[in-house]
Amino acid sequence: MKILEILKSEPDETVQKMIEVHKAEHDVKVVKLYEGADYDSLVDDIFEADKVVSWW
Amino acid sequence: MADKLGIMVSSDKHLDHVVGLTKAAINKGKEVHVFFTGVGVKLCPDPKAQELVKAGAKVSLCDKTYQGLGVNKEHGDKVEGMEHGSQDDNADIIEEVDRYVVF
Amino acid sequence: MPKTVVFLSKSSDGFVQEEASRSALGTMLKGHEPSLMILDVDYDVERGEVEENLEWIIDSDGIVVSNNQANVDKSEFIEYMSVEDMAKKMLEYDVIVPY
Structure with a gap:
């Protein structure tokens, strides 16, 4: 499964752990919006993913 | 390719991202429906939020x-261009869209 | 078509917690199947209609889970689930809503 993990702020330990669990079994892409945003790419990433998780 | 994007805005911290993503999605031919809830509603009177309406988002x-x-009390009972609805609207968005993100 | 929706709640702000449960209830009233995962924080189940909302979620075949045992101890509607299991379980839902 392709999962897009969108991070709006730096992930804390729990969020990091959950992303690692996803990475162990799935094709995961992490987008760190707090480091800068490319919205065109983000739209493509959102629609190419099977699941999107918009973390805090 | 899927073509409907739902955006829930439940915080008051990410209006720039909401506007940037909405404009980019519409430019790529997507339909966008934005729903403000929780403290996110404080963003609605912000002039920048009007860019969502002008861009063609619902x-x-x-x-x-x-x-x-x-x-x-500070900004009036009605925000121009925005539908004053309820959690029903969010439930409808969840039903209708192909992808759903939260800010 | 109704969808399964999981709300993730990680704010210690009681207002935000209540809004998350209210939003979950809103999806249920329109035929969706919501669940709620509470990460880390103490959940204020006594605030407003929070506990009633949790009961509605359970009654509609959803789950309310937390990795914080204190939440499990104070509400009959909250069950324990580890962070690892929540990470896996959340992917079973059609829509994921970190609130």
């Missing part, structure tokens, strides 16, 4: 929260 908000937080 924009609605939870009026119960808008009134409950007293946003109406």
Whole structure:
């Protein structure tokens, strides 16, 4: 499964752990919006993913 | 390819991202429906939020929260171009869209 | 078509917690199947209609889970689930809503 993990702020330990669990079994892409945003790419990433998780 | 994007705005911290993503999605031919709820409704009167309406997004908000937080007292009962609705709108968005993100 | 929706709640702000449960209830009233995962924080189940909302979620075949045992101890509607299991379980839902 392709999962897009969108991070709006730096992930804390729990969020990091959950992303690692996803990475162990799935094709995961992490987008760190707090480091800068490319919205065109983000739209493509959102629609190419099977699941999107918009973390805090 | 899927073509409907739902955006829930439940915080008041990411309006730039909401506007940037909405414009980019519409430019790529996507339909976008933005729903403001929780403290996110405080963003609705922000002039930058009008860019969502001008870009062609459908924009609605939870009026119960808008009134409950007293946003109406400073900015009036109605935000131009935005549908004053309820959590029903969010449920409808969830049903209709192909992808759903939260800010 | 109704969808399964999981709300993730990680804010210690009681207002935000209540809004998350209210939003979950809103999806249920329109035919969706919501669940709620509470990460880390103490959940204020006594605030407003929070506990009633949790009961509605359970009654509509959803789950309310937390990795914080204190939440499990104070509400009959909250069950324990580890962070690892929540990470896996959340992917079973059609829509994921971190609130």
